[in-house]
Amino acid sequence: xxxxxxxxxxxxxxxxxxxxxxxxxxxxxxxxxxxxxxxxxxxxxxxxxxxxxxxxxxxxxxxxxxxxxxxxxxxxxxxxxxxxxxxxxxxxxxxxxxxxxxxxxxxxxxxxxxxxxxxxxxxxxxxxxxxxxxxxxxxxxxxx
Amino acid sequence: xxxxxxxxxxxxxxxxxxxxxxxxxxxxxxxxxxxxxxxxxxxxxxxxxxxxxxxxxxxxxxxxxxxxxxxxxxxxxxxxxxxxxxxxxxxxxxxxxxxxxxxxxxxxxxxxxxxxxxxxxxxxxxxxxxxxxxxxxxxxxxxxxxxxxxxxxxxxxxxxxxxxxxxxxxxxxxxxxxxxxxxxxxxxxxxxxxxxxxxxxxxxxxxxxxxxxxxxxxxxxxxxxxxxxxxxxxxxxxxxxxxxxxxxxxxxxxxxxxxxxxxxxxxxxxxxxxxxxxxxxxxxxxxxxxxxxxxxxxxxxxxxxxxxxxxxxxxxxxxxxxxxxxxxxxxxxxxxxxxxxxxxxxxxxxxxxxxxxxxxxxxxxxxxxxxxxxxxxxxxxxxxxxxxxxxxxxxxxxxxxxxxxxxxxxxxxxx
Numbered sequence: 001x002x003x004x005x006x007x008x009x010x011x012x013x014x015x016x017x018x019x020x021x022x023x024x025x026x027x028x029x030x031x032x033x034x035x036x037x038x039x040x041x042x043x044x045x046x047x048x049x050x051x052x053x054x055x056x057x058x059x060x061x062x063x064x065x066x067x068x069x070x071x072x073x074x075x076x077x078x079x080x081x082x083x084x085x086x087x088x089x090x091x092x093x094x095x096x097x098x099x100x101x102x103x104x105x106x107x108x109x110x111x112x113x114x115x116x117x118x119x120x121x122x123x124x125x126x127x128x129x130x131x132x133x134x135x136x137x138x139x140x141x142x143x144x
Numbered sequence: 145x146x147x148x149x150x151x152x153x154x155x156x157x158x159x160x161x162x163x164x165x166x167x168x169x170x171x172x173x174x175x176x177x178x179x180x181x182x183x184x185x186x187x188x189x190x191x192x193x194x195x196x197x198x199x200x201x202x203x204x205x206x207x208x209x210x211x212x213x214x215x216x217x218x219x220x221x222x223x224x225x226x227x228x229x230x231x232x233x234x235x236x237x238x239x240x241x242x243x244x245x246x247x248x249x250x251x252x253x254x255x256x257x258x259x260x261x262x263x264x265x266x267x268x269x270x271x272x273x274x275x276x277x278x279x280x281x282x283x284x285x286x287x288x289x290x291x292x293x294x295x296x297x298x299x300x301x302x303x304x305x306x307x308x309x310x311x312x313x314x315x316x317x318x319x320x321x322x323x324x325x326x327x328x329x330x331x332x333x334x335x336x337x338x339x340x341x342x343x344x345x346x347x348x349x350x351x352x353x354x355x356x357x358x359x360x361x362x363x364x365x366x367x368x369x370x371x372x373x374x375x376x377x378x379x380x381x382x383x384x385x386x387x388x389x390x391x392x393x394x395x396x397x398x399x400x401x402x403x404x405x406x407x408x409x410x411x412x413x414x415x416x417x418x419x420x421x422x423x424x425x426x427x428x429x430x431x432x433x434x435x436x437x438x439x440x441x442x443x444x445x446x447x448x449x450x451x452x453x454x455x456x457x458x459x460x461x462x463x464x465x466x467x468x469x470x471x472x473x474x475x476x477x478x479x480x481x482x483x484x485x486x487x488x489x490x491x492x493x494x495x496x497x498x499x500x501x502x503x504x505x506x507x508x509x510x511x512x513x514x515x516x517x518x519x520x521x522x523x524x525x526x527x528x529x530x531x532x533x534x535x536x537x538x539x540x541x542x543x544x545x546x547x548x549x550x551x552x553x554x555x556x557x558x559x
Contacts (some may be wrong), residue, residue, distance in 0.1 A: 092532035
């Protein structure tokens, strides 16, 4: 295999990745995996559950991560939500979880809100996250 | 007639007053042996506090939105909107809300807007909204929660206008005058809420109790403490916090030392002061009623970035996010200061507050508030940098036990 071929193959992969990152997606498009959400659940049990409670329903003082949560975040992109989690949470030690851990927790939140899992994990990179919109209703084109 | 008043007070207390702790034992009524019916002044009618851990019916943790520089009140342009900031009131939000809102609204009204948006519905937001209405604007509050679910109602709710309001050096020498302006304006405004049904704003006597002589508060820097806010981004000792109370000494009563035996309390040293406090439920209702009555509207909405304020229909915005400003506005001067209150079932007959052995108690309409600074750090530094909002039941139980032990020292009612 010549160097040129390898370069071309690499270029194809990079371009495909970029195209995927830029094309707008919906949270309904299977943007995380079940395994990732499972990791998210383990992290949630360690870092989040004491305030947001089992089932992500929150309590009197702590906002829920389901239900009205979707109302609050309707139409936002996942990079904004990711940033909020990464910067402000956990409340007692904000910013202490790694990007990968925050992505896993975000996967759990998507799962808890009824968004379907897919075959590729949710990225922790702002680029791809920016392209995913938190649609409350499943878009017609995304119906599967 | 030369009567030994102290003796009479003591005799009366031994028979009535604070006995019957727990509400079960019936205290014998009537005068003690050899004494005529006695003059009962307010000292004598202090009802006992039923301080037992099973009566703890709520725990609240608040993160005081402490801002080293003092409250943020500047104006900035975001997109098409003029944003007037009004946040960062530390432990003085309820106290300074009126004066701070007045400053913010003066700035907001300078362009004569017909409509104003207020972001947030804590005590600062709601007060800003009402103040803007009184100035002639139509107001919409955009908020995640209404007042009863905000951090404001997890506060202590006493008139403490200089509690963790700024650091002396960071806020600079001009801040004292601004603080005084806010404090005086608030004080005047709250007078108009005294005496209303339900006592939204009230006064009561507050007793400081001690078994040992009171020690004067020390505000001198401790030379053994290394660093300061200027070098570390965090205050390092109590002496860094601004003290401005002397500016309003004319408004505040002085604490008076009472002689041993002059009160029912079984301690050697007692001092008494009068303090103003806020009953959250009633004051919150009064304020919400005024807001709606003046045509105010509430939109439940969360903002995810400051730029969103530029897209609001109102082109003048008063921004009152409280602690949330730390992240939303990337305000590094915002420092969380944790504080927890425990609440005992209300006892309307208890009409006073006390402090003893590091624990404070205040009887309010929605419960008897119990407060004890946890850990070894005392004074303003307690809770600084701690953003853990999970309540600790043991913290409140230890506070309640301090009060329980105090009341256990009162003479027992005979069977």
